[in-house]
Amino acid sequence: MKSYEQINDRIESGKAVVLTADEIIDYVDEKGVEAATEEVDVVTTATFGPMCSSGCFLNFGHSKPKVRMSEAWIEDVLVYTGIAAVDVYLGATQLRHGDPANMYYPGEFRYGGGHVIEDLIAGKKLQLFALSYGTDCYPLREMRTYFTIDDLNQAIMVNPRNCYQNYNVAINDSDQRVHSYMGSLEPNRKNANYCSAGQLSPLLNDPFCETIGVGTTIWLAGAQGHVYAEGTQHASDCARTPDGIPMEGAGTLALTGDMKQMRSEFVRGVSFRGYGISLGLGVGVPIPILNQDVLKRTCVRDRDILAPVVDYSNDYPQNTGKVICHVSYEQLRSGEIEVEGRKVAVGSLSSYYKALEIANLLADEIRRGDFRLTEPIAPLPKDTAMKPLAARENRDE
Amino acid sequence: MSDIVTKKLMLFFPRYDSEKPIIYHLVKDYNLEVKVYRAKVTPEEEGHLVLDVTGTEEAIQRGMEFVGTLNVTINLTGKGVTRDAERCAHCGHCVVHCPTGALYIGNAATREVVYKEADCIECLACIRVCPYAACASAF
Numbered sequence: 001m002k003s004y005e006q007i008n009d010r011i012e013s014g015k016a017v018v019l020t021a022d023e024i025i026d027y028v029d030e031k032g033v034e035a036a037t038e039e040v041d042v043v044t045t046a047t048f049g050p051m052c053s054s055g056c057f058l059n060f061g062h063s064k065p066k067v068r069m070s071e072a073w074i075e076d077v078l079v080y081t082g083i084a085a086v087d088v089y090l091g092a093t094q095l096r097h098g099d100p101a102n103m104y105y106p107g108e109f110r111y112g113g114g115h116v117i118e119d120l121i122a123g124k125k126l127q128l129f130a131l132s133y134g135t136d137c138y139p140l141r142e143m144r145t146y147f148t149i150d151d152l153n154q155a156i157m158v159n160p161r162n163c164y165q166n167y168n169v170a171i172n173d174s175d176q177r178v179h180s181y182m183g184s185l186e187p188n189r190k191n192a193n194y195c196s197a198g199q200l201s202p203l204l205n206d207p208f209c210e211t212i213g214v215g216t217t218i219w220l221a222g223a224q225g226h227v228y229a230e231g232t233q234h235a236s237d238c239a240r241t242p243d244g245i246p247m248e249g250a251g252t253l254a255l256t257g258d259m260k261q262m263r264s265e266f267v268r269g270v271s272f273r274g275y276g277i278s279l280g281l282g283v284g285v286p287i288p289i290l291n292q293d294v295l296k297r298t299c300v301r302d303r304d305i306l307a308p309v310v311d312y313s314n315d316y317p318q319n320t321g322k323v324i325c326h327v328s329y330e331q332l333r334s335g336e337i338e339v340e341g342r343k344v345a346v347g348s349l350s351s352y353y354k355a356l357e358i359a360n361l362l363a364d365e366i367r368r369g370d371f372r373l374t375e376p377i378a379p380l381p382k383d384t385a386m387k388p389l390a391a392r393e394n395r396d397e
Numbered sequence: 398m399s400d401i402v403t404k405k406l407m408l409f410f411p412r413y414d415s416e417k418p419i420i421y422h423l424v425k426d427y428n429l430e431v432k433v434y435r436a437k438v439t440p441e442e443e444g445h446l447v448l449d450v451t452g453t454e455e456a457i458q459r460g461m462e463f464v465g466t467l468n469v470t471i472n473l474t475g476k477g478v479t480r481d482a483e484r485c486a487h488c489g490h491c492v493v494h495c496p497t498g499a500l501y502i503g504n505a506a507t508r509e510v511v512y513k514e515a516d517c518i519e520c521l522a523c524i525r526v527c528p529y530a531a532c533a534s535a536f
Contacts, residue, residue, distance in 0.1 A: 048486065050528065110530070183490050184526045191493045268486060270528040280486055280529065335492070335502070345493040349528070352508040353487035 004375040007041045007288050011369055016041040018366045020359035021200045021287075021298055028299050033292050042373065043287045043298040044362040045205045046219070047197040048354035050270045050278040052181065053161035053232060055091040056117060056259055059153040060128065062086060063145075068138035072130035073097060077116050081130075085138055089158075090116060092279035106179045106274025114279035115269030117157075120149045121221070122264035155259035157220065161231040163283055165203035165251035166307055169194045169327060169346075171339065174313035179274020183349055185312055192309065192337060195349040198302045198329035200359055202285035203251045205298045207244050209236065211287050213376025218255060219284030219362045221266035224371065225257025227380075235386040244297075247306045247326060251380065255283065266358065282354055284362035288373050302329035309339055319388070399453040405515070407472040407535070408464065410444035417467060419446075427460035428452055434519040435477060437536055445536040447477040447519055477519045477535050480512040485531040494522040 010016040017040050019027055024043045028036045058079075060069075068085040072078075076097040079088040094113035101107050119126060130143045149155050170182035171192045178185040183193040198204065206212050216227040231252025238250040266282030289295045306326040315322040327337045332346050365371040408419075423429045430451040438444030450457055461471055480500070487510045491500045497518055503511030523532040 049488070183528070184494065193490065265483070268484075268529055271530060272528055273525055278528075333505075333508070347491070347493040348489040348508075351486045351488040353510070356507060 001291050002041070002289065004288055004290075004373055007290075008372050010041050011366055011372060014367070014369055016366060018042045018044060018286075018363040020356070020363055021045045021205050021300075022356060022359065024295075024298050025199070025301055028295065033296060037289060037292045037295045040289045040295065042363075042366055043205065043289060043295075044284060044359045044366070045197075045200055045202040045287060045298075046282065046284040046355040046358035046362065047163060047201050047350060048266065048282040048358060049195050049197070049280065049350035050181070050272075051159065051162045051281045052093050052278045054117070054157065054159040054279045054281055055089055055113065056120075056155055056157045058088050058090060058155050060086040060088075060147070061151075061153050063140060063143060065140045066138045067130060067132050067140035067143050068135055069130040069143070070132045072128065074116050074128055075111070075119070075126050076129075077111075077113050092117060093277050095277060101276070102274060107276075108273060109271045109276050112269070112271075112277030114277050117259075117279055118264055118267050118269045120155060121259055121262045121267050123148055123150070149260055157225070157255070157257050157259050157262070158228075159255045159281075161233060161252045162255045162281065163202050163231070163253040163285075164196070164249050165201070165207070166246045166305065167195045167249055168310040168316070169307045169332065169337070170312040170316070171309055171324065171344065172313045173311040173315075176313070178313050179272065180312050180316075181272055181275050181278065182312060183347065184273065189339060189342065189344050191345045191347060192339070193347050193349055194307055194329070194332045196305075196307065196329065197350055197352055197355040198305055198333070199300055200352065200355050202283065202287075203253070204245065204300055204305055206285075206287055206294075207240070207246060207297060207300075209251060209380045210297075211290065211294060211376075212253070212285060213379045215374055215377040216285065217372065217374040218257075218286075219358065219365070219371070220255055220257035220262070221282050222263035222361075223257040223259070223261035225255055226374075227253050227376075228256045229254040230380040230384070233386050234380065234384055236381065237383045237385045241304065241306060243300075243304060245300060245305055248308055253380075266354070280351075282358045284358040286362060286366060286371070286373055302333060305329045307332065309337070399455060401451060402454055402457065403449050403451040404457055404473070405449050406447070406461075407474070407477055408446040408448070409470040409472060410438055410446070411468065411470070412441065412443060419464060419467070419469070420448075422463060423450065423460045427456045427463065429456055429460050445477070476514060478514075478517050478521065478523070479533050479535070480523070481531045481533065482512075484529055485510060486529050488528070490528060491523040491526055491532070494526045496520060496522065
């Protein structure tokens, strides 16, 4: 048994033993659980992939005369202004003004909210255009200017839903190509796409959220951010393997962090042909090795994690809930899975390469004493399920 | 008898207005086997042509000298399709869409996506499917 305080003391003295979730597997195989629990202080987990439910609050400061922005665009991408005078929220999936979307199917979606967020973090000079109805206290009615992230008072990323615990493997049962947020799916089950870092993924290394909770300090695209709540659609009440590993989407995290500290190679605008815009984001989460159970769960292997194969031509869009079968991440990473007796080529949307890089960067920060662990101030909710949206004809129904 | 070799070339036509059919002459006059990957040559506009030529070193050399007499720039590195390694997130979405395996997982442990330009036939599938716009075409 170790406490957060003891682990932080070891980090401070520069003696902390930190391994990635990739390295811990062989380490425990060699040393055994008991000895490894004594020796290892922290296991780092990470993921990099498209995370649509991401965005940021920006504060521009006041112009002379002042403006209360009622509509605003950054690089022609609409931002939300229904908050205080010069605060806006920029969402990752927002399209650029005038983008024909899927009018000429499949649309290309070359630039949108995710790209603006990347450009901001890369330090590029961006255009702000804002309109206002004008008030006594905020008389200016129109503003066009150019700014960088350094000109902003705050640029705080606030992502309502990141780090899905597990995810669907998308396949296409139809005879037409499907363009989805799970990438390009060729007809007749010619390929399948998955999106998870598997054995390296944060919530698969802590399947019951025993260490990750509200207040946990995380590595968010190079900045030290926090878990501020459970993510939207957090569904801890899910199908699990006998070992407790979720076999479907399940848990999610709501994350926040200071964009001024972020690195643009871990925040990338994403364009999905025929679907839209998203944000490729890198997240690292440290897991304190408090006891043997926590350590054992970080030893999860790709072969032990099962993902549901779902048809994205009919079953996903029509919300039938049908799962064709389950496959392991070990099978997925081999580049080929078997679905109902037929071999299917596999691609990925999640980057294990970048996730490994992040897990190592975070491990280095902890070893250097630059990153302390935080005990959650509240646990994530247990036994929550995901409710569907009912289509009601009127208020009395 | 000299060895038969294959070279990938990218030809650039800055406003090509010659009447001379280049490929015809490469085949007939220089005894070269020509495989065209991609071409966009329009009168009065800039044009590009990416091709493989197979023949003896000497024949290829003479063929290139002929092309050189026309208003055409020969690019021997032949990069019609490039991959920006810094922009690439190494997700692996492109890999199954690449028909020749020019894009592949080079290392099973790190899952790095490698681009082997020599195997690229310029089908442009990677450009369509890459979420990060890491792949680009010269034309």
